[in-house]
Amino acid sequence: MNREALMEATRRQMPERRWRHVLGVVATAEELAARFGGDREQVWLAALLHDYCKAWPVDRMETIIREQGLPAELLEYDKELWHAHVGAWAVREELGIRDEAVLDAIRYHTSGRENMTLLDKIVCLADYMEPGRDFPGVHKIRELANHSLEEALVAGFDSTISFLLEKGKTIFPLTVLARNDLIRTIEKRTQKS
Numbered sequence: 001m002n003r004e005a006l007m008e009a010t011r012r013q014m015p016e017r018r019w020r021h022v023l024g025v026v027a028t029a030e031e032l033a034a035r036f037g038g039d040r041e042q043v044w045l046a047a048l049l050h051d052y053c054k055a056w057p058v059d060r061m062e063t064i065i066r067e068q069g070l071p072a073e074l075l076e077y078d079k080e081l082w083h084a085h086v087g088a089w090a091v092r093e094e095l096g097i098r099d100e101a102v103l104d105a106i107r108y109h110t111s112g113r114e115n116m117t118l119l120d121k122i123v124c125l126a127d128y129m130e131p132g133r134d135f136p137g138v139h140k141i142r143e144l145a146n147h148s149l150e151e152a153l154v155a156g157f158d159s160t161i162s163f164l165l166e167k168g169k170t171i172f173p174l175t176v177l178a179r180n181d182l183i184r185t186i187e188k189r190t191q192k193s
């Protein structure tokens, strides 16, 4: 599929408002790649497809998780997490995307994970800070992103975790592991300099 066909296939999955968010994530991810590196084609693709099935009905996602062997543990956590794993499955099945690095960036864009790749970090951070985003702390995230992907991402995960704490919700363990890992990376870098 060429770029235009991929964009059209993606746009069809979601309402206009979500599509504007996706375009914001693509533009922001491209800016981050210009600043920090990263394969431009992979960045474009993963950013475009990251929310492929965000607007799908919850029961459709649940069925896919159960029937396609996706991690059943997801069902015990917030539904917000489901579209990331289901999305990676769906773009492979429906659009023929085979690049595992791109699929991983989609799969972990909401939760993060340990040892995040440059591509994972760019997509996850762009999702937090694209121009349409407005939540407490987003300005700080954008400011940190001027010099450090890792520091900006930690601020992003902090905002997610604080929100979940405030709401009395469970926290997906991978997000805590991702945050710990990023903090260690930052600490090592500070010790060296």
Ligand SMILES: [Fe+2]
Binding pocket: 050, 051, 054, 083, 084, 109, 110, 127
């Ligand atoms: Fe998402």
Ligand SMILES: [Fe+2]
Binding pocket: 021, 025, 050, 051, 127
């Ligand atoms: Fe998103």
